[in-house]
Amino acid sequence: MTSFNLLNGATTAYFIAFWLLVAYAGLRRETLGRMGIVFTWVGLIVHAMGIGLRWYESYQLPGDVGHAPFANFYESVVFFGWAIVLAFLLLDLKLRRRVIGVFALPLALACMGYAQLSGRDAIEPLMPALRSRWLTYHVISCFLAYGAFTMSFCVSVMYLLKERSRNLAPQTAWWHGFIGLFPGRDTLDDVNYRAVAIGFPIWTVGIVTGAAWANYAWGRYWSWDPKETWSLIVWFIYAAFLHARLSRGWSGRATAWLAIGGFVATLFCYLGVNLLLPGLHSYGS
Amino acid sequence: MNFGNLSSLLANLWSGLRSLKLSLLTLFFLAGSSVLGTILPQKLSIAEYHQRLGPVATHLIRFLQLDDMYHSWWFVGLLGLFALNLAACTVHRLPGVWRQITRPNLTPSDRWLQNRPQFCEWRVAKSLEAMEHRLTETLRRRFSHVRRDTKEGTVWLFAQKQPWARLGAYVTHLAILIILLGGVVGSKGGFQGYVTIVEGHTVERLRLNDGQKDVSLGFGVRCDRFAVEYYADSDRPKEFRSLLTILEDGREVPGLVKVPVRVNHPLRYRGLTFYQSGYGVDAHLFRFRVKPRGGDPFELEVPSDRMVSLPDGTSLAVAGYLPDFEGRGPVAGLQFVSPDGRPGRAMAFYDPDLGAGRADAPYTFRLLSIDQRWYTGLQVSRDPGVPLVWLGCLLLVLGTLAAFYFSHQCVWLQLKPDGSGTCLRFAGQAHRHGESFGKRFANLCRDLQQSVSEELS
Ligand code: HEM
Numbered sequence: 001m002t003s004f005n006l007l008n009g010a011t012t013a014y015f016i017a018f019w020l021l022v023a024y025a026g027l028r029r030e031t032l033g034r035m036g037i038v039f040t041w042v043g044l045i046v047h048a049m050g051i052g053l054r055w056y057e058s059y060q061l062p063g064d065v066g067h068a069p070f071a072n073f074y075e076s077v078v079f080f081g082w083a084i085v086l087a088f089l090l091l092d093l094k095l096r097r098r099v100i101g102v103f104a105l106p107l108a109l110a111c112m113g114y115a116q117l118s119g120r121d122a123i124e125p126l127m128p129a130l131r132s133r134w135l136t137y138h139v140i141s142c143f144l145a146y147g148a149f150t151m152s153f154c155v156s157v158m159y160l161l162k163e164r165s166r167n168l169a170p171q172t173a174w175w176h177g178f179i180g181l182f183p184g185r186d187t188l189d190d191v192n193y194r195a196v197a198i199g200f201p202i203w204t205v206g207i208v209t210g211a212a213w214a215n216y217a218w219g220r221y222w223s224w225d226p227k228e229t230w231s232l233i234v235w236f237i238y239a240a241f242l243h244a245r246l247s248r249g250w251s252g253r254a255t256a257w258l259a260i261g262g263f264v265a266t267l268f269c270y271l272g273v274n275l276l277l278p279g280l281h282s283y284g285s
Numbered sequence: 286m287n288f289g290n291l292s293s294l295l296a297n298l299w300s301g302l303r304s305l306k307l308s309l310l311t312l313f314f315l316a317g318s319s320v321l322g323t324i325l326p327q328k329l330s331i332a333e334y335h336q337r338l339g340p341v342a343t344h345l346i347r348f349l350q351l352d353d354m355y356h357s358w359w360f361v362g363l364l365g366l367f368a369l370n371l372a373a374c375t376v377h378r379l380p381g382v383w384r385q386i387t388r389p390n391l392t393p394s395d396r397w398l399q400n401r402p403q404f405c406e407w408r409v410a411k412s413l414e415a416m417e418h419r420l421t422e423t424l425r426r427r428f429s430h431v432r433r434d435t436k437e438g439t440v441w442l443f444a445q446k447q448p449w450a451r452l453g454a455y456v457t458h459l460a461i462l463i464i465l466l467g468g469v470v471g472s473k474g475g476f477q478g479y480v481t482i483v484e485g486h487t488v489e490r491l492r493l494n495d496g497q498k499d500v501s502l503g504f505g506v507r508c509d510r511f512a513v514e515y516y517a518d519s520d521r522p523k524e525f526r527s528l529l530t531i532l533e534d535g536r537e538v539p540g541l542v543k544v545p546v547r548v549n550h551p552l553r554y555r556g557l558t559f560y561q562s563g564y565g566v567d568a569h570l571f572r573f574r575v576k577p578r579g580g581d582p583f584e585l586e587v588p589s590d591r592m593v594s595l596p597d598g599t600s601l602a603v604a605g606y607l608p609d610f611e612g613r614g615p616v617a618g619l620q621f622v623s624p625d626g627r628p629g630r631a632m633a634f635y636d637p638d639l640g641a642g643r644a645d646a647p648y649t650f651r652l653l654s655i656d657q658r659w660y661t662g663l664q665v666s667r668d669p670g671v672p673l674v675w676l677g678c679l680l681l682v683l684g685t686l687a688a689f690y691f692s693h694q695c696v697w698l699q700l701k702p703d704g705s706g707t708c709l710r711f712a713g714q715a716h717r718h719g720e721s722f723g724k725r726f727a728n729l730c731r732d733l734q735q736s737v738s739e740e741l742s
Contacts, residue, residue, distance in 0.1 A: 062518065065516060121288065125542045128524050128547070128548040129549065190720075198690075199680065199684045201685035201688075201690065205682055213677075216550070220668075226323040229323050229355075230323060232319060236312045236313075236319075237312075239312055240308075240309050240312040240313060240316075243312075244309060248309070250478065273323070276308070
C-alpha cells in the first residue's frame with residue numbers, strides 16, 4: 001500500500017459520496033444523504049492516512065529527503081482538497097445539511113483530479129530555501145483558511161441560487177425540492193459570515209508565518225513578491241467583508257458577492273500566481 | 286472664514302476620517318492597486334517599459350511611479366490614509382468600549398433589560414433575601430465573579446465572561462499600526478546590501494542594494510569555507526553553507542569563529558544579519574608560461590589580486606578572465622608596466638592554437654591553469670523595525686483570534702420585591718455567537734429557576 005493508492009482511494013470515496021449526495025438531492029431519500037456523508041468521512045480519513053503515509057515514505061527514501069508533505073504543487077493541491085472536505089464535514093456536523101456537499105465535493109474532487117493529472121507525484125527533495133519548519137506552519141495555516149473560505153463560497157452560491165429562485169416564478173418541482181433542501185437564507189448568510197470569521201484569523205497566521213519564514217530565508221519579511229501581495233489582497237477583501245458586515249450592516253446578496261470575490265482572489269492567490277506570474281513562490285514548475 | 290465654520294469643517298473632516306466608509310474604500314483601493322502591481326512588471330528600466338508598452342503608457346508609468354508602485358507616492362499615501370483612518374476610528378471608539386467593559390451598567394432599567402437579546406422573567410412567592418445567596422451561587426458556577434448592586438430595595442446581580450474579547454478588534458487595529466510603524470522604521474533606519482566573500486578573504490565594506498553606495502560594516506567578516514551539499518545520488522543541492530568568522534580590529538571574536546551560516550539560518554552580529562543567498566567560483570591563482578622575446582620560457586604564478594614582477598622589472602597583473610572562450614578553454618587578460626613605465630596589454634589563451642599577441646611584444650603568454658576558489662554571496666540587512674513588526678504580528682494574531690473566536694458575554698439578574706414575593710428579570714447579551722449564547726442562556730435560566738424552587742421546597 002502506497003500513499004498514492006490511499007489518495008486514489010480517497011478520491012474514489014469522494015466521487016461516490018458526491019453522486020450519492022446528488023441522488024439524495026434529486027430523490028430526497030435520507031438514507032442516500034447519510035451514506036454520502038459516511039463515504040465523505042471515509043474519504044477524509046483515508047486521505048489523511050495517505051498524506052501521513054507520504055510523510056513517512058519521504059523519510060524512508062535514501063538520501064535524507066524526508067520532509068512534511070507540503071512542498072510541491074502535487075502535495076499542496078492534495079492538502080487543499082483535504083482542507084475543503086474537512087471544512088465541509090465540520091460544517092455538516094453543525095448544520096446537518098448534506099446538500100452543501102453537492103457544492104463542496106466537486107471542488108475537492110477537482111483538487112484531487114488536478115493532482116493526479118499533474119503527474120508530478122514523485123517525492124522530491126527540498127531545495128535549501130524550503131528546508132524550514134516555518135514551511136509546515138505556513139502551509140497548514142494557509143490551507144485551513146482556504147478550506148474555510150471555500151465553505152463561505154459554497155454557501156454564498158447557495159444563497160444566491162435560493163434568492164434567485166424565490167424571485168423566479170415558474171419552477172419545476174425538482175428544482176423547488178432541491179432548493180428546499182438548502183438551509184434558510186438567514187442561516188446561509190450566517191454561515192457565510194462564520195466561515196469568513198473562522199478563516200480570517202487563520203489566514204492572518206498564514207501571512208505572519210510566511211513573513212517570518214521569508215525573514216529567515218531571504219532577509220526580508222516582506223518584498224511585495226506577487227504571492228505575498230495576493231495573500232494581502234485576499235486579506236484586504238475579507239477584512240472589508242467583515243467590516244461591511246459587522247459594522248455597516250451589509251448582509252445577504254452583498255456579502256455573498258463579496259465572499260465570491262474573496263474566493264476568486266483566493267484561488268488566484270493559490271493557482272494564478274504560480275501559473276501566470278513570476279516569483280519566489282512558483283513551486284518550481 | 287469664521288470660527289464656527291472652521292470647527293464644523295474640522296468636525297466634518299474628523300467624522301470623514303474615522304468613517305468606516307473610508308476604510309472600505311481604502312481597503313478596496315489597496316487591494317485593486319496591489320493587483321495592478323502584480324500584473325505590471327516592476328522595477329524595469331524606463332527604456333524597457335517604452336519598448337514593451339509604448340510612449341503613452343510609459344508617461345503614465347513615470348508620473349504614477351508604477352515601475353516601483355509599492356513605494357510610489359500615492360500608494361504610500363494610501364497606506365498613510367489607511368493608518369490615519371484606523372487610528373482615528375480607534376481613538377473615537379475605544380473609550381466607549383473600554384467604559385462598557387470596565388464600568389458596565391450595574392443597575393439597568395426594566396425596559397433596558399427587556400430589550401436585551403436574551404430575556405426571561407418570572408415571579409417567585411418568596412422574599413428576595415431568602416433567594417439571593419442561592420442565585421448568586423448558581424451564577425458564580427458559570428461566571429467566576431458576580432457583582433451586586435442595590436437601589437430602593439431592588440437588587441441587581443451582574444456577571445460577565447471574556448470581556449477582553451471586545452478589545453480584540455482594537456488590538457488588531459493597533460497591531461496594524463505597529464506593523465506599519467515597523468515598516469517605516471525599517472526603511473528609514475535600515476538598509477539592504479550584498480557582499481561576496483572569497484574563501485579565506487575578509488570584507489569590511491558592504492555594497493547597498495539601492496544605488497552604488499558602499500558602507501563600512503565596522504567589523505570584518507571572513508569566509509573560511511563555502512560548501513554545497515547535495516542529496517545523495519543526486520545533483521540537487523541540499524544545503525549551501527558558509528563558515529563565517531567575525532573579526533574586530535583584525536582579531537577573531539570568541540564564539541563567532543567558523544559559524545555555519547545556511548539558508549534559513551542567518552548569522553546576526555551588531556544589528557546586522559547575514560543571510561546565505563548566493564555563491565560562485567572565483568579564480569584566485571593563474572599559472573602562465575611566459576616567453577620573453579628571444580629568451581627562454583619560464584612558468585609564472587599570478588594571484589588574482591596582486592601585481593607580480595618579472596625578472597626584468599616588468600610588473601604584471603591579471604585584469605580579467607573568461608572561464609571559457611568560444612569552447613576553447615579559458616582566457617585571461619593581462620596588464621603590464623614595462624621598466625621604463627610604458628603600460629601594455631596582452632592576452633593569454635589556454636588553447637595553444639590561438640594567437641599569442643604581436644610578434645614585437647616583449648613577452649608572449651600562455652595560460653596553463655587557473656586555481657579557483659568558492660566565494661559566498663551574503664544578503665546583509667539591518668532592519669531596526671523587525672522587532673516592532675513581530676510585536677505587531679503577534680498582536681495581530683491574538684487580536685483577530687480574540688475578536689472572532691471569543692465572545693464577551695454579560696448577564697443581569699434583577700430581583701424586585703413584589704408584594705409578598707419577588708419578581709425576577711434575567712437578561713443577557715453576547716457580542717458574538719448569539720445563537721450558542723442563547724442556548725447557554727436558556728440553560729442558565731432553567732438552573733436559576735430550579736435553584737429557587739429547591740429553596741421553596
Ligand atoms: C485590514 C485592516 C483591518 C483589519 C484586519 C481589521 C480587523 C478588525 C477586526 C478583527 C474587528 C473585529 C470585528 C468587529 O468587532 O466588528 C474589527 C472591528 C472594527 N474595525 Fe477594523 N480592521 C481593519 C481596518 C479597519 C479600519 C481602517 C477601520 C477604520 C475606521 C476599522 C474600523 C473598525 C470598527 C469601527 C470596528 C468595530 C469595533 C467594535 O466592534 O467595537 N477597521 N476590525
